[in-house]
Amino acid sequence: xxxxxxxxxxxxxxxxxxxxxxxxxxxxxxxGNGACRRLDFASLMSEAAVxxxxxxxxYGPHEALRGLDLEVPAGTLxxxxxxxxxxxxxxxxxxxxxxxxxxxxxxxxxVDAGRHVRATRRATFLIENAVFPAHLTARKVLKRAAAxxxxxxxxTPLERVGMAHARDRKTxxxxxxxxxxxxxxCSLLGAPDLIILDEPQNGLDPEGLRTIxxxxxxxxxxxxxxxxxxxxxxxxxxxxxxxxxVVAGLVARQGAVATLLGEDxxxxxxxxxxxxRGLAAVQTVAPSAATKADGPSPRQGAQSATMGDxxxxxxxxxxxxxxxxxxxxxxxxxxxLAPVRxxxxxxxxxxxxx
Amino acid sequence: xIPARQGRLARLANLARRIGSxxxxxxxxxxASFRAELxxxxxxxxxxxxLTATIAAAWVFAxxxxxxxNGYVVYEAALQAASRTAVFFxxxxxxxxxxxxxxxxxxxxxxPRPIGRIGYVLGKAxxxxxxxxxxxxxxxxxxxxCAAPLGFSDVVAGVExxxxxxxxxxxxxxxILPEFTAATMRRRSLAAxxxxxxxxxxxxxxxxxxxxxxxxxSAAVILSLGVAIPLNYLPxxxxxxxxxxxxxxFRAASDYLARxxxxxxxxxxxxxxxxxxxxxWGACIAVLGLPLLASLxxxxxxxxx
Numbered sequence: 001x002x003x004x005x006x007x008x009x010x011x012x013x014x015x016x017x018x019x020x021x022x023x024x025x026x027x028x029x030x031x032g033n034g035a036c037r038r039l040d041f042a043s044l045m046s047e048a049a050v051x052x053x054x055x056x057x058x059y060g061p062h063e064a065l066r067g068l069d070l071e072v073p074a075g076t077l078x079x080x081x082x083x084x085x086x087x088x089x090x091x092x093x094x095x096x097x098x099x100x101x102x103x104x105x106x107x108x109x110x111v112d113a114g115r116h117v118r119a120t121r122r123a124t125f126l127i128e129n130a131v132f133p134a135h136l137t138a139r140k141v142l143k144r145a146a147a148x149x150x151x152x153x154x155x156t157p158l159e160r161v162g163m164a165h166a167r168d169r170k171t172x173x174x175x176x177x178x179x180x181x182x183x184x185x186c187s188l189l190g191a192p193d194l195i196i197l198d199e200p201q202n203g204l205d206p207e208g209l210r211t212i213x214x215x216x217x218x219x220x221x222x223x224x225x226x227x228x229x230x231x232x233x234x235x236x237x238x239x240x241x242x243x244x245x246v247v248a249g250l251v252a253r254q255g256a257v258a259t260l261l262g263e264d265x266x267x268x269x270x271x272x273x274x275x276x277r278g279l280a281a282v283q284t285v286a287p288s289a290a291t292k293a294d295g296p297s298p299r300q301g302a303q304s305a306t307m308g309d310x311x312x313x314x315x316x317x318x319x320x321x322x323x324x325x326x327x328x329x330x331x332x333x334x335x336x337l338a339p340v341r342x343x344x345x346x347x348x349x350x351x352x353x354x
Numbered sequence: 355x356i357p358a359r360q361g362r363l364a365r366l367a368n369l370a371r372r373i374g375s376x377x378x379x380x381x382x383x384x385x386a387s388f389r390a391e392l393x394x395x396x397x398x399x400x401x402x403x404x405l406t407a408t409i410a411a412a413w414v415f416a417x418x419x420x421x422x423x424n425g426y427v428v429y430e431a432a433l434q435a436a437s438r439t440a441v442f443f444x445x446x447x448x449x450x451x452x453x454x455x456x457x458x459x460x461x462x463x464x465x466p467r468p469i470g471r472i473g474y475v476l477g478k479a480x481x482x483x484x485x486x487x488x489x490x491x492x493x494x495x496x497x498x499x500c501a502a503p504l505g506f507s508d509v510v511a512g513v514e515x516x517x518x519x520x521x522x523x524x525x526x527x528x529x530i531l532p533e534f535t536a537a538t539m540r541r542r543s544l545a546a547x548x549x550x551x552x553x554x555x556x557x558x559x560x561x562x563x564x565x566x567x568x569x570x571x572s573a574a575v576i577l578s579l580g581v582a583i584p585l586n587y588l589p590x591x592x593x594x595x596x597x598x599x600x601x602x603x604f605r606a607a608s609d610y611l612a613r614x615x616x617x618x619x620x621x622x623x624x625x626x627x628x629x630x631x632x633x634x635w636g637a638c639i640a641v642l643g644l645p646l647l648a649s650l651x652x653x654x655x656x657x658x659x
Contacts, residue, residue: 093657096465096466097465097466098462098465098466098656098657099656099657100656116379117379117380117382117383117468117469117470118379118382118468120466120467120468121468123466124466124467125466127462127466128462129459130463131458131459131460131462131463132460132463133394133458133460134458135394135397144386144390145463145467147386147389147390148383148386148390148464148467148468148469149467149468150386150468183463186463
């Protein structure tokens with residue numbers, strides 16, 4: 001745990017490295033092309049919005065976290081994945097100072113979240129299902145949240161989440177989805193630098209899901225860091241720039257989604273009629289070439305039986321073209337040449353079932 | 355020498371700054387918590403029910419007072435009944451605050467904001483102190499309204515029964531005892547009125563402490579009442595001076611004004627009870643200590659609903 005006595009230690013990262021500049025120059029930070037996947041992550045890695053080191057938490061006999069390490073770079077849209085009971089919500093609860101860790105350190109922008117109130121000053125949270133005082137209207141809930149956060153009251157978040165029509169209704173009569181939307185509206189107050197959402201899509205209709213996706217994109221483009229716990233892998237793959245997979249209280253994999261899926265290391269699959277000769281030919285241009293290690297899919301298996309065997313190798317499209325040419329020159333027929341793209345589903349299942 | 359002294363001073367200044375920073379951070383959000391709790395408290399059914407019951411109790415007991423020779427007597431009887439009722443509702447109202455937030459799940463919504471846990475609880479304590487003042491005002495106002503038509507003058511009174519029996523029956527007699535002159539009675543009634551407040555605040559603090567310890571609001575109400583009632587017999591069990599009972603929640607309500615009458619009698623002859631300092635300290639500890647204890651307990655509590 002961080003020693004409280006070292007005040008300079010916790011003040012310096014918090015007060016000296018504000019990232020408000022991200023808000024004013026989002027295009028410059030994104031490289032000006034507007035594509036979320038093409039962020040200049042190296043510049044953003046200078047400050048971690050969320051940093052967990054060796055987090056441990058035990059609930060009676062159950063060990064929820066077993067030394068979890070997590071690093072959420074500032075300015076990223078970070079997907080937090082894992083099966084039920086893996087420790088996602090416990091981690092988010094520790095970050096929100098709702099529970100304390102048995103060991104380890106959890107920091108928000110360099111400030112110990114469990115010890116200092118000001119750690120949460122730049123962050124907003126929506127932990128699990130949103131619950132509000134039933135006797136308050138949505139407008140009053142937002143007003144109260146603004147008072148707690150000492151930010152100016154603004155009704156814009158209600159309009160953004162599509163709740164403007166119900167602003168004067170008491171939240172006691174709200175549906176689950178409406179409460180989730182209102183919770184999201186509260187977490188948008190004051191243009192926070194960090195938004196932590198725990199399964200915000202629970203109970204939302206398709207239109208609500210689309211609204212949330214849009215809001216998360218907008219907030220990310222504004223420069224906010226978003227840590228979102230989700231179960232829909234397709235959402236993460238299409239929305240998040242970074243992700244972490246938590247399994248049994250430990251982070252199994254984390255990093256940029258593109259890196260996790262191997263997009264930075266293009267891989268190709270080539271279907272040939274003679275595996276041995278084909279392998280020898282391909283290895284002349286791509287030494288990493290090998291027979292398909294993880295086995296063909298049923299459809300691919302049928303193809304193999306009739307059309308040939310598949311080989312996989314790492315390399316760019318030029319290497320792929322050279323490999324095809326090498327096979328042709330060696331007298332090996334090439335039936336198919338295609339890039340291999342791992343999906344998050346595959347990655348997730350491989351980590352979870354490991 | 356000079357650099358060493360400077361070094362010590364610098365260290366001391368640094369320590370003071372650190373402590374100050376810690377205290378300042380602990381109280382972050384106190385005002386917001388106070389405003390929110392006051393808003394909710396003034397709209398809570400328990401508050402309105404309690405106020406109605408307090409006012410009703412004052413009227414009922416004023417009517418029930420068998421002998422009413424004077425406004426002061428009726429005032430004290432009505433105030434005793436009203437404060438007893440007020441303590442009950444204030445205790446229950448304080449018990450459902452933090453535990454209620456936990457039961458509803460709203461604590462998960464409040465605490466991740468930049469708000470200190472001590473500030474959160476003390477803000478609630480302050481709001482309930484304001485509500486206690488409102489209850490006191492209602493009790494005093496109603497008691498005065500009951501007593502005013504009878505007039506506040508010298509009480510022509512005598513005491514029936516054993517002197518140790520502390521039960522006063524005022525009957526019309528020729529004699530005016532010195533302790534029942536109008537001036538003495540006024541001072542006594544003012545002292546009684548002023549000293550009801552610590553009892554109400556102590557009840558609030560006790561309710562808040564229990565509320566911080568439990569997750570269910572109904573359990574908090576039951577436990578706070580279950581603690582408060584036996585606690586009232588503590589002075590007898592520990593053989594303490596009855597003055598020490600002044601800060602105890604229910605004892606304060608049920609037995610308080612009888613003790614105040616003793617005080618009033620001593621006030622008239624400038625003789626306070628020997629252990630009055632114990633009562634004052636007890637009241638201070640109960641009023642200030644219980645909310646602080648609640649906030650310190652809550653700062654270590656986890657929200658695992």
